[in-house]
Amino acid sequence: MKKIKVNTITKTVSQLCIQANLNLRRDVLFSLKAAYYRETSPKAKRALGLIIENASIAKKEKLAICQDTGLPIVFLEVGQDIRFVGGDLNKAIQRGIDLGYRKASLRNSIIGDPINRGQSKFSPGIIHIDFVKGSRLKITVLSKGFGCENKSKMQMFNPTVGIAEIKKFIVDTVKAAGADACPPYVVGVGIGGTADFANLLAKKALLRQVNKRSPIKHIARLEKDLLNEINNLHIGPMGLGGKVTALAVKVLTSPTHIAGLPVAVNISCHALRNATKVL
């Protein structure tokens, strides 16, 4: 049995919130730079140049990459041999969010009641927990902006549907987002499970490295085909046209029911911000 103090979790979550919001993921930045060289349209190239410059200013000046510092989502992979001590784990995580967001002067975008709204705060974030073997604790903070979250879609397909129809739904979702969700995008897709689980998979898919394909052969091919089709929309960086509408498409799948085929799409803007630490 390994003991972890909840205070350690607070400290780690706080650090991860700051890291995610000030330092753009290295693989995302690399992919943006590659896109810059691939683009031939001057407008699209200039837009990508600004995005890359913005990331460098954010890092140097310790400013948030984007003013929408998102709704913080905390993913925990908890080794089953861990025991948390020293207080309430949920509160420790929320305290970590508050601390990190305050320290880095991020934005208080969270309102307590979705109907009555009211004053905004830094927290609460949303927590997802998975149990795994062993005694490792993996903490990931994803700061998801709502310009892109607002463009999420899901559909319950018939189990007999063809792959072409599924592809069309995904590509149409990106088409409907147009320039509103801040392209170039990383497109997360969840296929299978239940309605809620497909949405969670779509979000988790965003956490995979930009250049890493799915280990499942036919899913990797699907990702490649979808990326081509999405880039053929020519929405381009900031919607100014061009070759790069998406940097990547990531698909996660799950077993599902004989009667259905849930498909969910979760788009990320070019500022895909998350950070991970293993304790």
Add this chain to the structure above:
Amino acid sequence: MRRITTPLTIEKARGLKRGQEVLLSGTIYTARDQAHKRLVEVVKKHKRLPFDLRNQIIYYCGPTKTPKGKVIGSCGPTTGLRMDSFMPPLLKAGLKGMIGKGSRSKETAIAIKKYKAVYFLAPAGCGALLAKKVKSVKIIAYRDLGPEAIRKLEVKDFPLIVAIK
């Protein structure tokens, strides 16, 4: 690169071309969802607005907190589409420019043209870069809205693209 200064008069607006890149200097006012809702209520009740909308520009923006020693935090544009339903009464009250990101509805585009106003795009997701273009900030209304309060910004060479006029 074309340089323009506020206030945005009809004459200045007329000289702009769709797709043109411009550098804006002068005063702009931040307002997003909740502030728009309030402004429209004020207009409908014929009460006094927190600032005179005539020939002014509204920037769809809710900045982060201001880090110590900085003028403003990250301050990029938010999605213009969400403000569409509030546009007609504000344009009627004299608003001449809007800065945001993304597309607008067909109805809004028609209203913008009708009132000879301009919708500009600011570089989306570049809030750190845009923070460097802001020279001063003052909250002038709806402080209780936090990031959504109305702020008066003085900007220098704010990079924009003319999207609708």
